[in-house]
Amino acid sequence: MPPKPLDYGSINENVKKSQYAVRGELYLRASELQKEGKKIIFTNVGNPHALGQKPLSFPRQVVALCQAPFLLDDPNVGLLFPADAIARAKHYLSLTSGGLGAYSDSRGLPGVRKEVAEFILRRDGYPTDPELIYLTDGASKGVMQILNTIIRGQDDGILVPVPQYPLYSATIALLGGTLVPYYLEETANWGLDVNELRQSVEQARFKGITVKAMVIINPGNPTGQCLSEANLREVLQFCYQENLALLGDEVYQTNIYQDERPFISSRKVLMDLGPPISKEVQLISFHSVSKGYYGECGQRGGYFEMTNIPPETVDEIYKVASISLSPNVPAQIFMGVMLHPPQPGDISYDKFVRESTGILESLRRRARLMTDGFNSCRNVVCNFTEGAMYSFPQIRLPPRALEAAKQAGKVPDVYYCLKLLEATGISTVPGSGFGQKEGVFHLRTTILPAEEDMPDIMDSFKKFNDEFMEQYEDDRGYSRL
Helix, strand or coil: CCCCCCCHHHCCHHHHHCCCHHHCHHHHHHHHHHHCCCCCEECCCCCHHHHCCCCCHHHHHHHHHHHCHHHHHCCCHHHHCCHHHHHHHHHHHHHCCCCCCCCCCCCCCHHHHHHHHHHHHHHHCCCCCHHHEEEECHHHHHHHHHHHHHCCCCCEEEEEEECCCHHHHHHHHHCCCEEEEEECEHHHCCECCHHHHHHHHHHHHHCCCEEEEEEEECCCCCCCCCCCHHHHHHHHHHHHHHCCEEEEECCCCCCECCCCCCCCCHHHHHHHHCCCHHHHCCEEEEEECCCCCCCCHHHCCEEEEEECCCHHHHHHHHHHHHHCCCCCHHHHHHHHHHHCCCCCCCCCHHHHHHHHHHHHHHHHHHHHHHHHHHHCCCCEECCCCCECCEECCEECCCHHHHHHHHHHCCCHHHHHHHHHHHHHCEECEEHHHCCCCCCCCEEEEECCCCHHHHHHHHHHHHHHHHHHHHHHCCCCCCCCC
16 A cells, blocks of 8 residues: 555655754653653743743733724723823724734735834934835744745755754755854854854855855854854855855844943944945844843744845745735734834833843843853853853763763763753753754753742752763763863
């Protein structure tokens, strides 16, 4: 009897090749343990509200009124909602063609896209065209849409930082393209070296790969570094010299925990460079409501903005977006509010500043607590989390631990993370899920657990790690950089 169409042997091989470690073996085991009654701390994914972050009041008030517009007709609405939230809800409802239950334009509501363009102008000092801004169901959908446009087949390569967020490796595999890695330098605080970029491109071209685009994640995921303006200039000049499009993943742009390298957008640096580079380099920039002090991951709101993309290509991107009819409309409202928060003098301004500043200041403290905690542990070294939401410590595993992992049929850092999970309930992601240099091992954890819980979590990690090292250590040295 022939195999059925959805038997495992009959399905698309690219589906089998795509891997997403953030929801992989560790997460599945953690879910099993949770069902068995074990307390699990899910630090495997940047999901702020799931770890106790409270939603900001103003955007929720605005969207609540948009979702239930009959409340606006209630004479007591002003007793429950501030006047500026009421006014903003009426504004956003006026931009729709029938409220939040109606499809929007496939690119998103024109009025919200205009607000995105106004935000970009304020941030960068350079205007953009709302017609070149597409609202999407989270930044991930936008990334997938653009990669789908770029990749024609296995001979097309995408230059991706390693360690990298597995959205990129999984999507490139799913689309049948080739991931071309460039390694970030851990000893230089996960710095980006243009010579490494050049070597990666040359090696790929030698293999017959057409390298078409480069990805940067700024601030970094999982590595937490912030790119300097000088670094971004080098990247853009490299893209110009090598004829590469640049995909700027900038979803963590408000998650900055140091003052030396504030966030600066790829687009601003590109425009500052002036012609011919500013007119030639093709740039797609991504942003999201899932990160920053919003943390509204479940709302699925994002956008991408296109620079120097030919009109014919924009038309094709629109055609593909039209297949899905409309991005999530409530998330579009969240995006509009995020980029246009209450202003001084507004009724909700003081509360908004108090809430948002409190979240960012706490994240900065948690970044330091976690980095210091890891660096106090035996055979663990960790760069400071300059931005984003993650720590990515290196775990120097003793040879006997490597042997035990091999006997268990596990990658060494997967073995370590599974042991950590079983002992402490802390669910992390092994560094192998993001890519790393041969013989070097890491794990990724978010810095999102509640600040008051952080000392106990780090004490639990330290106790486990020190016992693990005690069990497996001998005098033969360790895996290390």
